[in-house]
Amino acid sequence: MTKDLELGWEEWINLPSLNVPAIKVKIDTGAQTSALHAKHIEIFKVNKKKHVRFEVSPLPEKPNLTISCSAPLLDKRKVVSSNGESETRFIIKATLILGTKEWEAEISLTDRESMQFRMLLGRSALDPEMIVHPSESFLLGGLDKSIYRKKKIKSLRSRRALRIALLTREPNNYSSKKIKLAGEVRGHEVEAINTTRCYLDVDMDNPQIYYEGSRLPKYDVVIPRVGTSITSYGLAVTRQFLLTGATSLNEPQAIANSRDKLMAHQLLASAGIDIPITGFASSSKDTKGIIDTVGSTPLIIKLAESSQGRGVILAETKKAAETVISAFRGLKANFLVQEFIEESKGQDIRCLVVGGKVIGSIKRKNKGGDFRSNIHQGGLAEKVSLSRKERSVAVKAAKALGLSVAGVDILRSKRGPLVLEVNSSPGIQSLDQTLEINVAEQIIIFCESQIGIRG
Numbered sequence: 001m002t003k004d005l006e007l008g009w010e011e012w013i014n015l016p017s018l019n020v021p022a023i024k025v026k027i028d029t030g031a032q033t034s035a036l037h038a039k040h041i042e043i044f045k046v047n048k049k050k051h052v053r054f055e056v057s058p059l060p061e062k063p064n065l066t067i068s069c070s071a072p073l074l075d076k077r078k079v080v081s082s083n084g085e086s087e088t089r090f091i092i093k094a095t096l097i098l099g100t101k102e103w104e105a106e107i108s109l110t111d112r113e114s115m116q117f118r119m120l121l122g123r124s125a126l127d128p129e130m131i132v133h134p135s136e137s138f139l140l141g142g143l144d145k146s147i148y149r150k151k152k153i154k155s156l157r158s159r160r161a162l163r164i165a166l167l168t169r170e171p172n173n174y175s176s177k178k179i180k181l182a183g184e185v186r187g188h189e190v191e192a193i194n195t196t197r198c199y200l201d202v203d204m205d206n207p208q209i210y211y212e213g214s215r216l217p218k219y220d221v222v223i224p225r226v227g228t229s230i231t232s233y234g235l236a237v238t239r240q241f242l243l244t245g246a247t248s249l250n251e252p253q254a255i256a257n258s259r260d261k262l263m264a265h266q267l268l269a270s271a272g273i274d275i276p277i278t279g280f281a282s283s284s285k286d287t288k289g290i291i292d293t294v295g296s297t298p299l300i301i302k303l304a305e306s307s308q309g310r311g312v313i314l315a316e317t318k319k320a321a322e323t324v325i326s327a328f329r330g331l332k333a334n335f336l337v338q339e340f341i342e343e344s345k346g347q348d349i350r351c352l353v354v355g356g357k358v359i360g361s362i363k364r365k366n367k368g369g370d371f372r373s374n375i376h377q378g379g380l381a382e383k384v385s386l387s388r389k390e391r392s393v394a395v396k397a398a399k400a401l402g403l404s405v406a407g408v409d410i411l412r413s414k415r416g417p418l419v420l421e422v423n424s425s426p427g428i429q430s431l432d433q434t435l436e437i438n439v440a441e442q443i444i445i446f447c448e449s450q451i452g453i454r455g
Helices: 150-156 174-185 230-244 250-259 261-270 284-294 319-328 390-402 429-435 439-450
Strands: 006-014 021-030 036-038 039-046 050-055 066-072 075-080 084-098 101-110 121-122 131-137 163-167 188-193 198-201 210-211 221-224 299-303 312-316 335-339 348-353 357-365 382-383 405-413 416-423
Touching: 039 188, 066 084, 075 101, 163 174, 163 230, 174 188, 174 429, 174 439, 198 230, 210 230, 221 230, 221 439, 230 250, 250 261, 250 390, 261 335, 261 390, 284 319, 284 335, 284 348, 312 319, 312 429, 319 335, 348 390, 348 429, 348 439, 357 390, 357 429, 357 439, 382 429, 390 405, 390 416, 429 439
Parallel strands: 006 131, 021 121, 036 101, 163 188, 163 221
Antiparallel strands: 006 021, 006 084, 036 121, 039 050, 050 066, 075 084, 084 101, 198 210, 299 312, 299 335, 348 357, 348 405, 357 382, 405 416
16 A cells, blocks of 8 residues: 555645646545535536536635636536535536545536535545545645645646637628637637627626627627728627636737827837838828928828728829828718838738737738739739748737737838738638638647636
8 A cells, every 4th residue: 555545634736627726625525525625616518528617726725716627528417516405516527636646536527615625536536455544634734835836737737628709790801700710620619790699787796798689698708800891899798708718819909009000100119110101190280390300201101090901092292182182081081191111012921820920921912013912902822931130020919919929911121121010800711711720720739728716
């Protein structure tokens, strides 16, 4: 008999399959069923199989420390507690580690908030060779509280099924379908949710999101792919998901930074990232001044909130620039005036940054003489090799705006790489097809890496 199999009546146990590195457990040979304290229990399906999602607070003295868990649903049974009360509980199978002993056991999920121990280990879960000393405690050692530091818990994370909300009004476009498929292939539930059909109950104690008349369950991750025309509402919905405990692929403020082109350029400039010379003015009296600030024509005039190459105009002469600026002012639209980089006319480089790394890049070239290179405007994509400087600039640009996932557009100029734009919801089709990579899978893998402990 090894010492590792000799247990006190209370020990610290590791539940690696649930990502719970340590929880104090009462070992009770008088009880048949094992039980784990679980909150916010919900059922969801992954590939048509039922899973259960729940939260564990492993340390009673730290109620705000919560771990999101999920596991395949094994069964639903009536369990009689020690006080004689009958309760129907969800049953899961989890991996347990005590000392050097590792095994699987069935565990019931229940509310043990009023109990001294957040977990009870019954005799059905014990190995026949284990000896329990009812007068001894922690024969396997005490708790190293540093295990619950966020940096340490990250290295202990295990794969589990996630419930992912994909915010989009276009569930059938290429990017949405690929992200949903990638999530499901990796064992997660991905639900496409129309952003504009969500309505919000903003409450300090119990924030909720309703969708098409029904309350939404809790999600582990939200992937916001919010169109520019609904940026404000889309960000409000994303913030509400955060209030309910979800992690966002890109933070709402980071998305806002990227959508406001003036703010984005100011943030890039403040981070020491080179950009085309950019001007902005409010008064019509400053039209000449803003043109002179940017330099000689031709120059670019673009709406402050635009995408896919729309709202971007090339003015060949000062007179043309003044006419376009006057028209934009008549529409009460905010716009930027920007220098035209002649040597990059009709082409740019799109770098996809995920989690602080460039995972792919393409050169986009216009077709038919258009000065814009956007694929949505008929541009073509081809493979391109990045210089070390270009790769560094792309990563720095995403970081400057606070984006975890970003499409960074770079112009190759005589003075080096210039960041033209940073997109918070980049399309992935051209990257997939040109580079023959699975961008959506990389995005889902990054989502997995972000799920862990809150508190």
